[in-house]
Amino acid sequence: MQEKDAVSLLTPSVKELQRVLYGGKRFGNHVDEVWPNLLIGDMSVANDRYSLWKLGITHVVNVAHGRMYSQGSHDFYGPTVDYYGVPADDSPSFDLSRYFFPSAEYIQNALDTNGAQVLVHCAVGVSRSASLVLAYLMIHHHYTLLEAINKVKERRWIFPNKGFLKQLCALDKKLHIRNSHQE
Template sequence: MSAFEVTLQQLNDLLTDDSGLYSWPTKHAHEVYPRIYVGDAFVATNLMHLKNLGITHILNAAEGNSFMHVNTNPEFYAGTGITYHGVAASDTDHFDISVYFEETADFIEKALTHKNGKGKVYVHCREGYSRSPTLVIAYLMLRKDMDVHGALATVRERREIGPNDGFLYQLCRLNHRLAVERMYCNK
């Protein structure tokens, strides 16, 4: 499969088990890549749990105060030493989460280089199932030179995830753009 030919079906196949079913996360948080954790609102609002994990940075992929969002902000983490960044993404097929790919990749990269490369970032949404893993997959593609298949497989190997088809399509578009850029840069 070339980098230009990744389909939604191929990505969905990576997300399901042998019976074709999606699995719900087995824990509130998982380390999906060294020092990058993906999880849910339960851990995001539990300061003791974050401290025990050694989290230095929080990326809220569901900032807002509706039922589908997590109502935290920089003031919520005031005095904890945790650096906060939030994006108000909605978990719907038609929401353009790709507008946040570069900014959140920059935030994750800064988090990991914090404290002489000892920073840890907790990327979350309400359930840690669609929005937050999408942003981590985009980070791995943008900053770790992974293709969409490899990045998705890396995260899925460590946590049960299920980005919606709209988000998967946007990751495929990013994959295509990066493949074209790499092709021209290598000439």
């Protein structure tokens, strides 16, 4: 069996992933801690500086940067919160994959900071932000896509759009190949 074929068997299809994502609870809080000191949230919590202060948020990744309903910016949060903006559309045709590695690096560097609390958000906190958190877990914690989905689903209902799932599948395959060469 070719190496690529073996890797394809390890990564579920988009349809199989959607079945997994549909399972479990189908409602969410405004914000949930899905990994130690890493939270996924929606725009209502991200646009509420008092809530962020109460949560102890030190870093914000806004995956809806520059969108009309998203107030996030360096000016909005002030000097106590480090801000990273990703100008993503929640559209299956949007190439979110170009942000997988830079966002994962930002999140890891933030979490390496003593006392950090990182909020990753978009509008609803189920597609764009969830996709970048899944990519982070895959890149920095060597989870497969399915393992990352199941880990996040323990704490939050997520549903990346079909295009993002395809991009995450491609990342999963790429990481499988890279990791098999390092063993």
